[in-house]
Each structure stands twice: as structure tokens, then as C-alpha cells.
Amino acid sequence: MIKKNQHLLNFLNVFSDFVLIIASYYASLSIRFDVLNGSQANPLLDSRFAFVAVLYSIVNVMAYAIAHLYRPKRLKQVGFENIRVFLINGIGAFALLAIFFIFHMMNVSRLAIFFFWLLSSLFVSIKRTFVFIILRYCRKKGYNIKHVIVIGNGRLAKQYIKEINANTQLGIRVDGYVSAVRKEGIGVQLGSYEELESILNGHEYDGIVIALEPHEIRFMQSILAVADKEGVHVEMIPFYNDFYPTHPTVETIGNVKLFNLRATPLDSIGNSVIKRGFDILCSTFLILITSPLMLIIAIGVKLSSPGPVIFRQERIGKDKKPFFMLKFRSMRVTGTESTGWTTDKDSRRTKFGSFIRKYSLDEFPQFFNVFIGQMSLVGPRPEMPYHVSHYKEEIPRYLIRQQVRPGITGWAQINGLRGDTSIRKRVEYDLWYIDNWSFSLDLHILCKTVFGGMVNTEELL
Secondary structure: OOHHHHHHHHHHHHHHHHHHHHHHHHHHHHHHHHHOOOOOOOHHHOHHHHHHHHHHHHHHHHHHHHOOOOOOOOOOOHHHHHHHHHHHHHHHHHHHHHHHHHOOOOOOOHHHHHHHHHHHHHHHHHHHHHHHHHHHHHHHOOOOOEEEEEEOOOHHHHHHHHHHHHOHHHOEEEEEEEOOOOOOOOOOEEEOHHHHHHHHOOOOOOEEEEOOOHHHHHHHHHHHHHHHHHOOOEEEOOOOHHHOOOOOEEEEEOOEEEEEOOOOHHHOHHHHHHHHHHHHHHHHHHHHHHHHHHHHHHHHHHHHOOOOOEEEEEEEOHHHOEEEEEEEOOEOOOOOOOOOOOOOOOOOEOHHHHHHHHOOHHHOOHHHHHHOOOOEEEOOOOOOHHHHHHHHHHOOOHHHHHHOOOEEEOHHHHOOOOOOOOHHHHHHHHHHHHHOOOHHHHHHHHHHHHHHHOOOOOOOO
16 A cells, blocks of 8 residues: 555655755856856855755754654645745754854855855745645646545544545545444445454555544554554544544643643744744834825825824734724714724725725834734734623634634635624634744735735725
């Protein structure tokens, strides 16, 4: 089965990254000295720098391994991994520049190092994307298939089989299921739990997926014993799957394991420092470069209708603490600001307000909310107290959104859920973001926002 070729595929993946990084080194030097300078004398091509390049490439692929970039990618998106490649290579380029200076290996061109970072990131990312596309195409055609059997025939087993059959690009094939009784509509029953050993013996399945129901838990020990005996890879869908977080934390007290069902990646001090530090740096930069535009918008708001330039509205932030979110006023002053929910054709809009809302320019003052720590660049959109008190009674897990800072943009917004849209769907997307947070995910959301997410469907007056 697939595992016979996995070691070879992993080796080729690592080796190709190594070769591409070396090639990027020499390509960047050639661009810097031969193309831009028109000189054939390239001082960085001597043996000392070649040795550093080889050593750097080895360290870089080790960093990729530490960042889990060589794990099987059937259930992952290549875009997030490519962002990691750019980040790791950026750190590596700074480290390489520091090594050259520390060991006095002459005054290295910073432009050459920039080209090295850019080319190595592009080469590796393009290769990974190309391999990803080819593998998905081959899997759709029936090649590079991972064969598994499902243990169980209940709701979770059916749901797993349905998802696998609907996503043929994953290259996973369910060859059948094992259960106490036969059920129609989910595939071929290979036998009962007691027959599992004979089913696995002599068949090269790539793994089993345990999806037992609560009343079948008594079979778990014998199933695991058989799987260990036959050396089969085991994955499990817990029967409390609907309550299980994406990234649970586990603590132990003796032999007792405690699963924190409400843990999020941002509970980590390291992750929270990275996110907050990025918010401070970016909000400072954005305030500086947009200040002339904000001055023009302020004048436009003042001339458009009577009232204040800045609209301050109470919202609920992290840890359920209220704060005043800032926006350029885009509507006429009314008495419904504390509870009124705007719509795409809201009659309260001014003409100028309609324009700045259309292109999200009214959101710019929120950079100050981010700078002082009330908001983040990326996160669930903050709601008014009236809505929070209402929805927490109706929508399960709603207040989990308050475990993180609210954002100017978010996962729900780039997926079209902004303004007067389904609150339940927005909460679903917000909770997915919280459970799956990563720095690369934030960068992905920001890129999607800048390149297409700032213009909404609202009609201009």
C-alpha cells in the first residue's frame, strides 16, 4: 500500500527542498553581481560561502521539519504551509546575514540576501504547490490511495465515510467497516469486532479509523490490542467528537488524563505575545501611513451632515469587557445607535458615508483600538452589549468568542459573512478561527482582506 513508498517520497521532498535552497543561493548572487552589476567577479562564490550555503540549507530543511512541513498533507491546505516557508526563510536570511558579519566574511550585500530569501521562498513554495496539485489530481484518478477500514457503523462512522467519499482529492479509500451488526448504506461489512485480527492478517491496510459509539466502548481494548499486534496505524474519532476542540491540551494526574475542552492556541503565552506584538507594530505603521487619508475622510464626514466625526459605539471585547469601538461616522445621528443593526440599504446613511462604508474606509480609526489593546487586526467582529446578551442565550458556545480580542477583520468576514448576515454562521466561522489560530492564518486573512475583502456588496447612494 501507500506506506511502501512513503519513505522514498519523504526523502525526495526533503532533498528537493535542499537543492532548491542551494540553487536559490547561487541564483541570488548571480542576479545581484552579474545581472545588476554586469560584473563576472562574484566574491561570494568562493569555497567559504559555498560551505555556509550548504550548512544553511541543511539547517533550513531541519527548521521545515520542526515546523511539521514534511508531515503528510492529505488533510492540510498548501497555502498555510507556504506562508510558513516564507516566515522560516525570512528568519533564516536574517540569521545568515548575522553569521557573515559575526565571522567577518566581508561586507555581504543585503540586496543579495533579500534575493536569496525571495527566491528560496518562491522556489520551495512553487514546488510544494506543484506537488500538491499533482498529488490531488493523481488521487482523484485513483493513484496514491490510502486504504483504511472503519471500526464501527454508528453516526460518526457514517459521517466519516460520507466526508471521505465526498473529498476524493484526499486519496483516502474506505475498503469497508467492522461492526457487531450489518447496516445498509455505508459500504461493505468486513466482519465483526471479534474477527478483526483475521481481517487485518494478510491484508496491507494503511490504517484503521475507530469510530465506536458510547455503548461499544467495551470493545476498545481488544481492538487496540489487535491493531498493535498487526502493526496497523490507528486513528480514532471520539464519541464526544462534537464537543472536542481542534487543538486540545492534555494534563495528567497520575494515570488520569485531563482534556481541556476549551483550550485555544492563543492560551499559549508565546502565541499571544506574537499576535499582540504584530498588532502593535502593524497598527503603528498603519496609523502613520493612513493619517493623511484619515484627515481627508474626517473633513468629508464633517461636511456631509451635522454631528461628530468619530462614531463611538460600545462593544464587548476580550473577557467580556466593554470598550468603545471607533469608526468614522457614516450615518445621520439617530437614537438607535446602541441597538440598531445597519443593513446594506440603511436609510440613515449619508452619501459620503455610503462611499466610505463601501470601501471600508470608515474602519480606519479602529487602528487606534488595536494599538491600545482593545482590538486585534484579526479576530471575531465585536458585538454590541444588546446583541451579546441576546445571542448568548440562543447560540451554543457564543461567548467563547470573548476569549480573544475582537478584530477589524476575521475569518467570517473574508468568507462573505459581514454586515446583515447569518449570526449563527458567523459564530461558526469565528469559533473555527479561535480553535485553529496560527500566525500564518492571520497573515492569510489579512492578505485576503487587502486584496478583495475591503470592498463590500453595499450599494452606493
